[in-house]
Amino acid sequence: MCGIVGIYLKSKKFEKDLGKMLSGMLINMESRGPDSAGFAIYKKEKKEEFKYSICINNLAFEKFKNGITGKIKFTSILKNSDHVILSSKENPKKVLDILNEFKEVSLVGYGKSIEIFKQIGNPKDVVKKFNLENFSGTHGIGHTRMATESAITTDGSHPYSTGSDECLVHNGSLSNHNNLRRNLTKKGINFKSENDTEVAAGYISNHLSSKKNLKETLMSGLDDLDGFYTFITGTRKGFAIVRDEIACKPAVVAETKDYVAIASEFQAMAHLPGVNMAKIFEPEPGIVYSWGN
Template sequence: MCGIVGLHLRNPELYPRLGELLTGMLCEMSDRGMDSAGVAVYGDPNWTPAGQGAVSLLEIDAPADEVAAAVSEKAGVAVNVRILDATYLLTAAIDSDALLAAAREALPNALVVGFGSDLAVLKGVGAPRTLAEAWGLPKAQGWQGVGHTRMATESAVTPAGCHPYAVGTGQCLVHNGSFSNHATVRRDLRREGVTFDSENDTEVGARFVAHQLAQGRDVETALKELCATFDGFYTLLVSNHDSFAVVRDAISCKPAVIAETPDWVAMASEYRALAHLPGVENAKIWEPEPEVVYAWSR
């Protein structure tokens, strides 16, 4: 089943409340996916200080100081490491690509789950509310957040199998549904040099979008191309450092609702995840049309 939530803030006065609002949205979707959850947060000054690169990693079994020392040696600058439940969040005063390269060299067995200035991607196994508290999500700040509660159908219940899938710089994707032709699309992408970390169908969608964006297409064009290429039932939310987009398949059997005010744009699998947002009583609210891409930018 799974639940999707996303919040794009237009009013800077709301930035200090991003984590609080996103936590409420995520927890309202708990009964759509109780086995695991994940979030992507853009712009928290504590998790991802301005002007620094950031990388989120999983599948590490070492103290933070050992990880920091190993990556700092490869990066040539001091690297800060914060452990948030299962996620190791690395930041340093270099760009994200350089930090990512150093992390991969120092920790070749670690799984990269997100990278990009201003972006923290956190994943874990367990109830969404428990995870949100372990991450300290209610206190997070920023201009944009995306979340997912998972009911696993395509792969094992592990932190690595959680959404968001963040495979391009500053990008992430969350998905409710399934892609029936993901194996075919994966083979096509591999022939074009795209590498994969799992057999999860959502990763194929994320890699496809990232590949399109890397070729110079904008997010709307990338998602239209996805609709033309992928078979299945899906609702997708795709974000990067300055945009937020939603699309559904041609049949639209997976639920979704969008709400918009001058202060924010929000999306969720069900309206109850939006009901606590400030000013929602005056929001424009609608259900996304099939294969129509809805996109907003900062």
């Protein structure tokens, strides 16, 4: 099962409502995934500043803050439930290395624009916990998980982010992920879980870093990723969906002049403004649909 959702705004009209729109979509997909939920939101970025989304788990916020003070020069550190958004102008590699030393916390994503929150629990509770309704932004992606491939943990939750400003949500299962993981690890990509989707995220990061665009990357994935999948993926300025050639995993797209919404089922988007006038279609198997770049 699993439910996937995403919204890409084509105009500025709904930027302030993005969190509210995505929140409703996630709650409506509870029936497809009650085990955990998560979302990535692309917000306005500050020049030369990177944001790090960190799940601090059971570690006290003050303890974490004290721990990194002096090690990382940060411009802000904001707590949101058990997640922290750390902003810094320092070199990302240095920051990532330092964060890696904190074994109690896990980095869920980083980039100039992206913020990621994910946690175990019912989508309704997860959305409330992080106050998703109050978020604004340009595009966002979310996931409700019914666990099959790996354990119900924060690291096993989606979205997965294995590169700067990249994220991926997945409905389905991959059958060649162990082999791909071995090959990608050799190329220097680090994986935190046994999850198949994290491998697909790593695959996408690897191809994007070799200067392929999002569409080309997902097209090569059709040859290399074996299994059932509908993917929604986001980059700093881009948004895309692809379904495998068999297309067992559902997806529906609603496009208006203001936004593109994607979900596993139409009921996830029934509350969106103007959806009944939207162009609604089912993405064809083996075809990459992308917006932005």
